[in-house]
Amino acid sequence: MTETxxxxxxxxxxxxxxxxxxxxxxxxxxxxxxxxxxxxxRYQERVYATLYHMTSNHEDANDLAQEAxxxxxxxLKSFKGDSxxxxxxxxxxxxxxxxxxxxxxxxxxxxxxxxxxxxxxDPDLIALTSEKNPRRDLNLVELQEKLNExxxxxxxxxxxxxxxxxxxxxxxDEISKIMDCNTGTVRSRLFYxxxxxxxxxxxxxx
Amino acid sequence: xxxxxxxxxxxxxxxACKRYEQPPPGYFSRFPERLRARLEAEEFVEYSSLWxxxxxxxxxxxxxxxxxxxxxxxxxxxxxxxxxxxxTESAVSPVAGGPWxxxxxxTGLMDNVELARNRYRNPSSSVLPVAxxxxxxxxxxxxxxxTPIQRQPALFAPFQD
Numbered sequence: 001m002t003e004t005x006x007x008x009x010x011x012x013x014x015x016x017x018x019x020x021x022x023x024x025x026x027x028x029x030x031x032x033x034x035x036x037x038x039x040x041x042r043y044q045e046r047v048y049a050t051l052y053h054m055t056s057n058h059e060d061a062n063d064l065a066q067e068a069x070x071x072x073x074x075x076l077k078s079f080k081g082d083s084x085x086x087x088x089x090x091x092x093x094x095x096x097x098x099x100x101x102x103x104x105x106x107x108x109x110x111x112x113x114x115x116x117x118x119x120x121x122d123p124d125l126i127a128l129t130s131e132k133n134p135r136r137d138l139n140l141v142e143l144q145e146k147l148n149e150x151x152x153x154x155x156x157x158x159x160x161x162x163x164x165x166x167x168x169x170x171x172x173d174e175i176s177k178i179m180d181c182n183t184g185t186v187r188s189r190l191f192y193x194x195x196x197x198x199x200x201x202x203x204x205x206x
Numbered sequence: 207x208x209x210x211x212x213x214x215x216x217x218x219x220x221x222a223c224k225r226y227e228q229p230p231p232g233y234f235s236r237f238p239e240r241l242r243a244r245l246e247a248e249e250f251v252e253y254s255s256l257w258x259x260x261x262x263x264x265x266x267x268x269x270x271x272x273x274x275x276x277x278x279x280x281x282x283x284x285x286x287x288x289x290x291x292x293x294t295e296s297a298v299s300p301v302a303g304g305p306w307x308x309x310x311x312x313t314g315l316m317d318n319v320e321l322a323r324n325r326y327r328n329p330s331s332s333v334l335p336v337a338x339x340x341x342x343x344x345x346x347x348x349x350x351x352x353t354p355i356q357r358q359p360a361l362f363a364p365f366q367d
Contacts, residue, residue, distance in 0.1 A: 037238045044237050048229065058229055065237075070245050144227070147220055166221035198213050201220075205213040 021085045029076050036076070040069050043086055046168065047093050053163040054097050054156070056148050064100060068093035083177060090178045098156045143204065150200035158193035165190055 019038070027035035047068060052061035072089045079088055151159055157179075164170045164178065165186075172183040172190075179186065198205060 033242065037242070040238050040241060041234075044234055048234075048237075049225070052227065052229070053224060062229070062233075066241055066244055069241050070248065073245060143220070144224070147224065162221065166218055167224045194214060194217060197221075198217055201217065202213075205216045205220075 025085050036073055043089055050163055050168055051097050053167050064097050068096055087177045101156050150197050153200055154193055154196055158189055161189045162193045
């Protein structure tokens with residue numbers, strides 16, 4: 001007589017699959033704030049970062065990010081899902097920020113003291129700050145300040161394109177959806193903005 | 207150092223380093239809570255007062271605000287003009303406070319009432335019934351919407367049993 005040993009299957013690892021944005025949006029549209037909270041957690045860093053690089057001010061970026069998400073929550077019922085939630089909320093945030101910047105008349109206070117310590121170990125920055133150039137004694141914070149000053153000299157649209165592409169790393173296609181224009185326009189704006197920045201920072205880039 | 211020679215590449219590297227600019231530690235972990243608190247606070251304030259509601263409505267619709275302002279101004283102007291007319295009338299009216307504060311004359315004074323009506327219709331007439339002359343002069347009230355001090359004119363009617 002042979003004993004049959006019933007081998008129990010190994011317990012399945014319960015992996016919680018991340019809920020799709022669309023499902024979260026549908027739940028949030030029914031008034032579930034927890035679902036909207038999750039959407040906020042997913043995109044808060046990217047939205048904040050974009051607004052920060054647009055305004056060069058932490059408090060303004062904080063206010064604008066909150067306002068964008070509040071407006072998003074209130075307008076959520078009208079969100080049809082033609083684009084991704086990410087693109088939609090980005091568009092709200094960006095439009096709000098551009099309106100804000102138009103109203104802000106030279107009331108610019110840069111708050112650049114929050115630079116993360118790890119930046120000092122970035123090889124690109126080390127190379128840029130240690131290279132022989134007319135400002136070889138330039139330190140990291142000064143370089144960032146010069147860069148931000150140059151960024152603020154750009155028009156809102158050109159600053160936005162540079163921020164979304166070169167800082168945030170979005171593709172031309174994504175930027176064209178956010179800015180509601182074609183990719184050719186995005187490319188030309190990006191080219192022009194880089195030319196301007198290079199001219200402003202010629203002392204540090206040559 | 208593998209420093210790129212192309213200025214455009216250098217610029218891209220420099221811009222990429224802006225990613226290191228971060229908000230204070232713990233900012234993002236508290237962001238959703240702060241957002242919810244602000245949302246709830248704004249919803250509370252939004253309907254906390256009729257005035258706030260009006261401001262919000264008119265802030266969104268400037269044309270409505272203009273129409274409302276013009277209508278209110280017209281109403282105030284009309285009210286002011288009306289009060290001027292009533293002031294003039296009350297100055298010649300035998301009754302303090304204006305013609306709208308009528309009084310019922312006692313029986314037996316109907317002739318005097320007729321005389322008073324004639325005077326009211328024709329203020330230039332110098333004929334005034336003696337019985338209508340007050341002991342104290344009747345000052346016309348300056349109140350338009352408030353309650354004026356009512357002074358009844360002293361009447362001298364023959365005593366009747």
